[in-house]
Amino acid sequence: MSQIDINGLLTQMRGLAAQAGGPFAAAGAANVEAPAAGRQDFGALLKQAVGGVEETQRSAGQLATAFERGDPRADLGQVMVALQKADLSFRTMTEVRNKLVDAYKDIMNMPV
Numbered sequence: 001m002s003q004i005d006i007n008g009l010l011t012q013m014r015g016l017a018a019q020a021g022g023p024f025a026a027a028g029a030a031n032v033e034a035p036a037a038g039r040q041d042f043g044a045l046l047k048q049a050v051g052g053v054e055e056t057q058r059s060a061g062q063l064a065t066a067f068e069r070g071d072p073r074a075d076l077g078q079v080m081v082a083l084q085k086a087d088l089s090f091r092t093m094t095e096v097r098n099k100l101v102d103a104y105k106d107i108m109n110m111p112v
């Protein structure tokens with residue numbers, strides 16, 4: 001088994017938080033709110049996230065295909081890690097979608 005690079009994972013999470021303009025955009029930042037001028041709209045952010053998941057799955061598929069063809073540059077460990085990243089990103093996207101649908105249903109069921 002390979003070790004998970006926690007520092008790399010935290011760096012990626014902070015980068016995504018910075019793109020989203022979330023409260024943890026900068027580690028140890030005193031100001032919780034980001035300036036409104038630097039924020040993206042939600043649709044563009046969601047489209048970018050889905051594009052990232054699609055790219056992760058595409059690269060994992062290409063790496064798996066290269067390994068199946070016997071390409072010496074495609075290591076089994078790299079293939080397995082890429083496939084796990086693709087699976088995890090897809091499951092995360094699915095959970096986010098489910099939470100958005102639940103939030104939409106809650107808002108639609110609110111009495112006016």
